[in-house]
Amino acid sequence: MSAPQHEHEHGTSEVKYSTCYMCACRCGIKVTIENNQVRFIQGNRNHPINKGVLCAKGSAGIMKQCSPARLRSPLLRKPGTERGAGEFIEISWDKALDILTERLARIRATDPNKFAFFTGRDQMQALTRLFAEQFGTLNWSAHGGFCSVNMAAAGLYTLGYAFWEFGDPDWDRTKYFMLWGVAEDHNSNPMKIGIEKLKSRGGKFVGINPARTGYQAVADEWVPIRPGTDAMLALSMIHVLLSRDLFDWDFLIRYTNAPFLVVQTPGEKGDGLIYRDEAGQPLAWDLKKEAFVNGLDASCHPALFGEYKTPDGRTVKTVMTLLAERYLDERFAPVNAAKICGVPAATIERLALEMAHVAFKETIEVAVEWTDWAGRKHDKFIGRPVSMHAMRGVSAHSNGFQAARAIHFLQILLGTIDCPGGFRAKPPYPRPVPSPGKPARHSAPNTPLDAHPLGFPTAPEDLVIDDEGRPLRIDKAYSWEAPIANHGLMHMVITNAVKGDPYPIDTLLFFMANMAWNSSMNTANIQDMLRAKGPDGEYKIPFLVVADAFHSETVHFADLVLPDTTYLERYDAISLLDRPISEPDAVADSIRHPLLALDRDVRPWQEVMIELGARLKLPVFTNADGTPKYKGYKDFITYYEREPGIGFLAGYRGADGSKSLRGEPNPQQWERYIENQGFFQYHLPKGIRYMRFANKGYLEFAVEAGFLKTAEPIMIELYSEAIQRFRLAGLGLYDGPTPKERVDQERLATYFDPLPDYYEPLEQQRVDKEEYPFFAVNQRPMMMYHSWDSQNAWLRQIIAQNHLYMNRARGESLGFKDGDWVWVESHNGKIRVQLRLIEACQEDTVWTWNAIGKQSGTWGLKPGGPEATEGFLMNHLISELLPEKSGERRLTNSDPITGQAAWYDLRVKVTRAAPGEEGVWPTFANVPPLPGAPPKPDILRYNTRTKAS
Amino acid sequence: MNPSLAVIFLTLFSGAGFGLMAMVAIVNDFAIDGGLSPLRTAILVALALLLVTIGMVSSTAHLANPKNAWRAFTRWRTSWLAREGVFAVLFYPLAIAYLGWVFFTNSDQNDGALVLGNVAGLIGLATIFCQGMIYACLRTIRQWHTPLVPANFYALGLALGMTILATSRVLTHGPDLILVSAACALLVAAGVMKAIYYFWIGAPSGTTLQTATGFTGGRVKLLDQGHTFGTFLTHEFSNCISPTRARNFKIAVYVLGIFAPMAILLAAAHMTLGLGVLLAPLLAFIGIGLERYLFFVEAQHVVNLYHGRMPGSLPQMHPALRGGAVSPSVVGKPRLVPSYEKR
Amino acid sequence: MRLGLVIDLDTCVGCHACATACKQWNTSSITAPLTDYDPYGKEPSGVWFNRIRHYEIGEYPNNKTINFPMSCMHCENAECVTVCPTGASYKRPEDGIVLVDQDKCMGCNYCSWACPYGARELDRESGTMKKCTLCVDRIYDETLPVEDRQPACVLACPAHARLFGDLDDPESTTSRAVRERGGYALMPELNYNPTNHYLPPRTRPAVPTSDLPRGSLARKVKEWVNRVIER
Numbered sequence A: 001m002s003a004p005q006h007e008h009e010h011g012t013s014e015v016k017y018s019t020c021y022m023c024a025c026r027c028g029i030k031v032t033i034e035n036n037q038v039r040f041i042q043g044n045r046n047h048p049i050n051k052g053v054l055c056a057k058g059s060a061g062i063m064k065q066c067s068p069a070r071l072r073s074p075l076l077r078k079p080g081t082e083r084g085a086g087e088f089i090e091i092s093w094d095k096a097l098d099i100l101t102e103r104l105a106r107i108r109a110t111d112p113n114k115f116a117f118f119t120g121r122d123q124m125q126a127l128t129r130l131f132a133e134q135f136g137t138l139n140w141s142a143h144g145g146f147c148s149v150n151m152a153a154a155g156l157y158t159l160g161y162a163f164w165e166f167g168d169p170d171w172d173r174t175k176y177f178m179l180w181g182v183a184e185d186h187n188s189n190p191m192k193i194g195i196e197k198l199k200s201r202g203g204k205f206v207g208i209n210p211a212r213t214g215y216q217a218v219a220d221e222w223v224p225i226r227p228g229t230d231a232m233l234a235l236s237m238i239h240v241l242l243s244r245d246l247f248d249w250d251f252l253i254r255y256t257n258a259p260f261l262v263v264q265t266p267g268e269k270g271d272g273l274i275y276r277d278e279a280g281q282p283l284a285w286d287l288k289k290e291a292f293v294n295g296l297d298a299s300c301h302p303a304l305f306g307e308y309k310t311p312d313g314r315t316v317k318t319v320m321t322l323l324a325e326r327y328l329d330e331r332f333a334p335v336n337a338a339k340i341c342g343v344p345a346a347t348i349e350r351l352a353l354e355m356a357h358v359a360f361k362e363t364i365e366v367a368v369e370w371t372d373w374a375g376r377k378h379d380k381f382i383g384r385p386v387s388m389h390a391m392r393g394v395s396a397h398s399n400g401f402q403a404a405r406a407i408h409f410l411q412i413l414l415g416t417i418d419c420p421g422g423f424r425a426k427p428p429y430p431r432p433v434p435s436p437g438k439p440a441r442h443s444a445p446n447t448p449l450d451a452h453p454l455g456f457p458t459a460p461e462d463l464v465i466d467d468e469g470r471p472l473r474i475d476k477a478y479s480w481e482a483p484i485a486n487h488g489l490m491h492m493v494i495t496n497a498v499k500g501d502p503y504p505i506d507t508l509l510f511f512m513a514n515m516a517w518n519s520s521m522n523t524a525n526i527q528d529m530l531r532a533k534g535p536d537g538e539y540k541i542p543f544l545v546v547a548d549a550f551h552s553e554t555v556h557f558a559d560l561v562l563p564d565t566t567y568l569e570r571y572d573a574i575s576l577l578d579r580p581i582s583e584p585d586a587v588a589d590s591i592r593h594p595l596l597a598l599d600r601d602v603r604p605w606q607e608v609m610i611e612l613g614a615r616l617k618l619p620v621f622t623n624a625d626g627t628p629k630y631k632g633y634k635d636f637i638t639y640y641e642r643e644p645g646i647g648f649l650a651g652y653r654g655a656d657g658s659k660s661l662r663g664e665p666n667p668q669q670w671e672r673y674i675e676n677q678g679f680f681q682y683h684l685p686k687g688i689r690y691m692r693f694a695n696k697g698y699l700e701f702a703v704e705a706g707f708l709k710t711a712e713p714i715m716i717e718l719y720s721e722a723i724q725r726f727r728l729a730g731l732g733l734y735d736g737p738t739p740k741e742r743v744d745q746e747r748l749a750t751y752f753d754p755l756p757d758y759y760e761p762l763e764q765q766r767v768d769k770e771e772y773p774f775f776a777v778n779q780r781p782m783m784m785y786h787s788w789d790s791q792n793a794w795l796r797q798i799i800a801q802n803h804l805y806m807n808r809a810r811g812e813s814l815g816f817k818d819g820d821w822v823w824v825e826s827h828n829g830k831i832r833v834q835l836r837l838i839e840a841c842q843e844d845t846v847w848t849w850n851a852i853g854k855q856s857g858t859w860g861l862k863p864g865g866p867e868a869t870e871g872f873l874m875n876h877l878i879s880e881l882l883p884e885k886s887g888e889r890r891l892t893n894s895d896p897i898t899g900q901a902a903w904y905d906l907r908v909k910v911t912r913a914a915p916g917e918e919g920v921w922p923t924f925a926n927v928p929p930l931p932g933a934p935p936k937p938d939i940l941r942y943n944t945r946t947k948a949s
Numbered sequence B: 001m002n003p004s005l006a007v008i009f010l011t012l013f014s015g016a017g018f019g020l021m022a023m024v025a026i027v028n029d030f031a032i033d034g035g036l037s038p039l040r041t042a043i044l045v046a047l048a049l050l051l052v053t054i055g056m057v058s059s060t061a062h063l064a065n066p067k068n069a070w071r072a073f074t075r076w077r078t079s080w081l082a083r084e085g086v087f088a089v090l091f092y093p094l095a096i097a098y099l100g101w102v103f104f105t106n107s108d109q110n111d112g113a114l115v116l117g118n119v120a121g122l123i124g125l126a127t128i129f130c131q132g133m134i135y136a137c138l139r140t141i142r143q144w145h146t147p148l149v150p151a152n153f154y155a156l157g158l159a160l161g162m163t164i165l166a167t168s169r170v171l172t173h174g175p176d177l178i179l180v181s182a183a184c185a186l187l188v189a190a191g192v193m194k195a196i197y198y199f200w201i202g203a204p205s206g207t208t209l210q211t212a213t214g215f216t217g218g219r220v221k222l223l224d225q226g227h228t229f230g231t232f233l234t235h236e237f238s239n240c241i242s243p244t245r246a247r248n249f250k251i252a253v254y255v256l257g258i259f260a261p262m263a264i265l266l267a268a269a270h271m272t273l274g275l276g277v278l279l280a281p282l283l284a285f286i287g288i289g290l291e292r293y294l295f296f297v298e299a300q301h302v303v304n305l306y307h308g309r310m311p312g313s314l315p316q317m318h319p320a321l322r323g324g325a326v327s328p329s330v331v332g333k334p335r336l337v338p339s340y341e342k343r
Numbered sequence C: 001m002r003l004g005l006v007i008d009l010d011t012c013v014g015c016h017a018c019a020t021a022c023k024q025w026n027t028s029s030i031t032a033p034l035t036d037y038d039p040y041g042k043e044p045s046g047v048w049f050n051r052i053r054h055y056e057i058g059e060y061p062n063n064k065t066i067n068f069p070m071s072c073m074h075c076e077n078a079e080c081v082t083v084c085p086t087g088a089s090y091k092r093p094e095d096g097i098v099l100v101d102q103d104k105c106m107g108c109n110y111c112s113w114a115c116p117y118g119a120r121e122l123d124r125e126s127g128t129m130k131k132c133t134l135c136v137d138r139i140y141d142e143t144l145p146v147e148d149r150q151p152a153c154v155l156a157c158p159a160h161a162r163l164f165g166d167l168d169d170p171e172s173t174t175s176r177a178v179r180e181r182g183g184y185a186l187m188p189e190l191n192y193n194p195t196n197h198y199l200p201p202r203t204r205p206a207v208p209t210s211d212l213p214r215g216s217l218a219r220k221v222k223e224w225v226n227r228v229i230e231r
């Protein structure tokens, strides 16, 4: 038997391997190229991430590659025209780089902070950060601050790894999986592969989410929760576990700070800090010795519970005692939690007990020898096969840091951390808790920073503020307003820069972030700000540079556009120094390399940065004689070493490519990656695959690989002393910087709780719940990536319009009909959208698909497409500032701890539009086409056999 | 179903043509009202051929790839559409032979004429049957999957044919009483048959979205059809009509297609209407054309269930939502699109 | 041999990966291309062989969402073939795959009327009917590695919700899945006898909780007895 008609013409086709770029999952792809066109993009079966499968976006990569929205050459705003009028002239790369070099050199020689460099879902943050560091500006961050820093920070300040790409459920062994607030996330394909594995094994999958689509559709149990209340749900489950003595004693004593003693001297300095000896070692109460001992000492027998008096008369209690006192409170009893979360008390109790059953009665063992940090040998790993994942449903709230911590607490009490069947770390994680490295605080002309612009503050001294307490960064990260803003606050940059608060800047560079549209709150306002001029007639943001590959809404506002290549046209290193692609069992990194020849005057942004670095004579990119150090990006990746033997790529190191993880540069490194289908994997020996926070073999390996500085065990911090230090500063009980403004004092005192607690999201505390009865949230559609997939001729057929979804019974009780056009109003503004009444929605919530709405004329679409006339952004309703309060400066609408943008704290009212009021509102002026924009075909007949017509 | 003009015209005109041919044969067989003269026979057969040709030509307009139309006869063993084609093609030589024979022998009563006329008439009737079976054999469309469909096609085709024939007789002032009565009787019969059909399609069908998806445990509703705009499927299958509109159309079918032609023919048999009698076939065509429109637009393909529609009903969703209906611009070629399909 | 697909509704998350993978493979395949109309305009639409619909069963809060991919079922009684006047539509006796010969089709749409499952879509540009080929140009292609001789949609599906195999062979993964999971065919009353089957969502037994200690050490934290455990 055979294929009936034309046999596939293999003669003309070629198969190459690379890495997908349609989202940050970074799956391996196998690309068949035929007649210089992409015939087929398939998942790479050998790739650790996707193991051969591919999502809809990845499969539709062909249509990204032939998008009419691709930028074609550098563009300069036409002299004499207004910013945002969309009039550009094409210029050469030389001219573009001359303009930029001249400008940046001047800034660097005077005040480097006047150059702000912010990047979107950047897959080479290590390089953009290096550039900013070398330039000497504090004002760099990637998108994490508006994305999911709550998850990253909560994990890194608790476990040393996090939900946010640093950990994964043990898909091969877990028996109970709880998913909190996830529609798709970046572990897109692994999660789908994993859920299928779990379900085919008969495991249970619980989805906690106000909407029931996607993953929730296949959940064995759907828990429709009220948005913003996950902390309460998790803590109530903890209440149930504690009240029935269902927690892992051994785990808590051995691996967490639960037995450490906390000083209880309310109202005095030092209250709430860990009781330490003179050497600074944390103390515990030894049950055998009946004395205070160094809690880190391997041979002690610490009391988990207890209250003691110190020799100097202070009361100390174990962390666990404080924890139990807190969560056993009736406030957290399921009956009371139910009123907040909207989840029935019986469900809360049952879910907690189900997990306890699986953790303690269905324990698994992996018979592998390992040695713990204290040198004790074990013949097996004990697994408690309950696992979790959480993302933006938790993180995009202003209580998300504490909520994520609460979810980690649940995991820790059940002992499911990095154990078989549990929630496992992905190397180079776990890292010490909190991670080492403080944010850079000083910048000086023509000088690189002395540290990374981002880091992990553990005390008020680490804040990036001046002597007056004013923020030093344009986004006010690491200021009193967002003390542990580990990923910056990209969503505040435009607002702050335009206000000149804390200071005006000169040049703002956005790399792959659509800040004039879907990445900003309050979009219409932000567009106005980008156009705003001062009394002197100068733009408040004098120079806006946009490095993008496509004609986005933000490109429209640029003064200078630097066109990037697509992912099939350039070299990329997906580095361990960045967000890793490792799997729990293997260290991994990967590359992209050009599969298609360039047909436009575009350059990879990496190349541009290396060249710009050399032109600006940034030390890393320049030889002593001032000549460029690297021939280009490829060369840079091959030869740059962060520390001896450690570069961007960990594979095939050493002169002959025989070394892994650490080794001298290998001139043939790229070629070896390409031979190995574009990735490198180092499989961990079996004995170091679990319990890595305390696994001697792993810790030593991690030092050798450059992941850790020392092989000290990583202590899981239930109680966060770092957080308490900030609280003390708020209370005025801290020897060191303290905030002067009342609002900062209050915020620190209230929200910097060393044990996670539930509090109502900040915006919701300030809006009238009667007036705005609905919570409003978004979900990512699985087949669309933010704004950039509407240009995809295939994907936009699947979804070109979004609706507002509302619970059917609730909607009908309010007199709505399916398909009504409605006004949705928040404290910040209103939009008109089309309503759908469905079952898959919690009663008090409305939701929509994210980023379907587009500005007419952008993204290579013809004017007036459905994305512009019927699709909408919820962003118009969301303010980047909290509702005003008299006598208080305007505060960011972000988590008060991490500065995470609080997208999902929104409350709205919904009213029917008047008859005849149809179509979305607001709509925006049509954006004119860019110079040289290709024609948009009416009929597309893509085919690699014959030339596409 | 998409009530495309091409298929409406095909069945309407070719049905009338075949009906006319059959009626010419019968009238000549039994010399009803004195039979037809050779000239009248020739003219009516030519008219029948013209009607059939209009139908056939419009049917090829329905083909997206007419260059392969010649292949449409090859599968006559299995396909009613192929059979229709075969019979329709056979019809031409026989009808033309008959016409020629009558013309050259100047008689419609010789053996050759009778044989040729009857064979041509029978082939016409066979074609009508095939046409009916094209629809009736489809299990996917409950409104069509019934012997009532070929029966209706017969009744309407013969009624139309006889109406034309009777009209021609009235116009040429021959004896017309039996012909007019026969036309009226056939119109009444067609009206009754159609009434039975309309009654029958009103009954609920067994297949629902529940059974179609296999989820019989609870109410099943469409959450999202997986595409924002129309597709070939929604274009081809999702047309439908509101119950009130359908009722009004049905009244028009009866008034224009049955009662008015009857009244005009009866009146013409008793008084001089002159060319006014032409209104009888004209209105019959309009009325039965409407009937054919309804025949398509009321037919609900099971695939509509998957798009969240119940057979024979309006979409469950708000008309402002793209419940699968697709606008003309997506369709390319001009099609009739009922007005509620705003988008 | 009766080749076909089995779709697992217990794991299909409705991601549309199979649909786009199908689109990209087939746009350069034996019935290529799959035309798109108005791709960058107001009403984008096009020819697809596989579409995913989404349904809701029951009422809140006892509702369930079902993602429901549909492509050609390669029916045993393929009426689409029976009704085709030109012979363009045919069912391969050797493996049951139903195909449309693009060189013979006259674009009359009749087969699509006969298909209950909406599996056929006319390409207006070529004027021919197109449909799922079960990736016949992959599954027998001996120049591909064996594990790649699978339909594009099956290879792509991240939730492994699509199985491909011989439903005549009782030992094939597909047959076994149908047997063990109560797989069913759609609209059996129409008697098309589809080869493709659907696996219903699994019902899983409740997780027991009665075996957990009932103790309530919670009364007072200070009374809690410590356990002597070495760090």
Ligand SMILES: Nc1nc2c(c(=O)[nH]1)N[C@H]1C(S)=C(S)[C@@H](COP(=O)(O)OP(=O)(O)OC[C@H]3O[C@@H](n4cnc5c(=O)[nH]c(N)nc54)[C@H](O)[C@@H]3O)O[C@H]1N2
Residues within 6 Å of the ligand: A023, A121, A147, A148, A180, A181, A182, A183, A184, A185, A186, A188, A208, A209, A210, A211, A225, A226, A227, A228, A229, A230, A390, A391, A392, A393, A394, A397, A777, A778, A779, A780, A781, A782, A783, A784, A785, A786, A847, A904
């Ligand atoms: N296909 C696709 N994949 C993507 C992206 C994309 O645009 N498209 N974007 C990528 C990016 S940048 C990110 S940050 C990740 C984010 O990936 P996700 O975390 O999946 O992000 P969201 O789509 O915002 O999903 C939030 C989910 O939480 C629910 N939710 C909202 N509020 C609450 C709450 O208070 N509690 C609970 N329990 N649930 C809540 C929402 O209903 C929604 O299902 O996805 C990445 N992956």
Ligand SMILES: Nc1nc2c(c(=O)[nH]1)N[C@H]1C(S)=C(S)[C@@H](COP(=O)(O)OP(=O)(O)OC[C@H]3O[C@@H](n4cnc5c(=O)[nH]c(N)nc54)[C@H](O)[C@@H]3O)O[C@H]1N2
Residues within 6 Å of the ligand: A120, A121, A143, A146, A147, A148, A511, A512, A513, A514, A515, A518, A519, A520, A547, A548, A549, A550, A551, A552, A553, A554, A564, A565, A566, A567, A605, A778, A785, A786, A787, A788, A850, A873, A874, A875, A903
């Ligand atoms: N209402 C609401 N708003 C949200 C969210 C939400 O859930 N709800 N989610 C927020 C989150 S978590 C995120 S991460 C942001 C995401 O928002 P953005 O980071 O703005 O994401 P995109 O729109 O996907 O893409 C940004 C830009 O990258 C460009 N790009 C694509 N490929 C390349 C390339 O190869 N090179 C270059 N140089 N550029 C490229 C695109 O053209 C686009 O202009 O949205 C945020 N906004």
Ligand code: SF4
Residues within 6 Å of the ligand: A020, A021, A022, A023, A024, A025, A026, A027, A050, A054, A055, A056, A057, A058, A059, A188, A189
């Ligand atoms: S999940 Fe999809 S879009 Fe993201 S990298 Fe993988 S294949 Fe590409």
Ligand code: SF4
Residues within 6 Å of the ligand: C071, C072, C073, C074, C075, C078, C079, C080, C081, C098, C114, C115, C116, C117, C118, C119, C120, C131, C192, C194
């Ligand atoms: S699903 Fe439709 S097209 Fe496919 S074989 Fe069955 S009837 Fe024919």
Ligand code: SF4
Residues within 6 Å of the ligand: C083, C084, C085, C086, C087, C088, C089, C100, C104, C105, C106, C107, C108, C109, C110, C111, C112, C128, C129
């Ligand atoms: S459209 Fe083509 S395949 Fe379908 S019935 Fe007509 S000729 Fe046959």
Ligand code: SF4
Residues within 6 Å of the ligand: C021, C022, C023, C025, C026, C049, C050, C071, C072, C131, C132, C133, C134, C135, C151, C152, C153, C154
């Ligand atoms: S088997 Fe091939 S043609 Fe059929 S739906 Fe799957 S990918 Fe498309």
Ligand code: SF4
Residues within 6 Å of the ligand: C011, C012, C013, C014, C015, C016, C017, C018, C019, C052, C067, C069, C156, C157, C158, C159, C160, C161, C162
């Ligand atoms: S690829 Fe798999 S999970 Fe996604 S829609 Fe298709 S069958 Fe469902």
Ligand SMILES: [Mo]
Residues within 6 Å of the ligand: A146, A147, A148
């Ligand atoms: Mo994000």
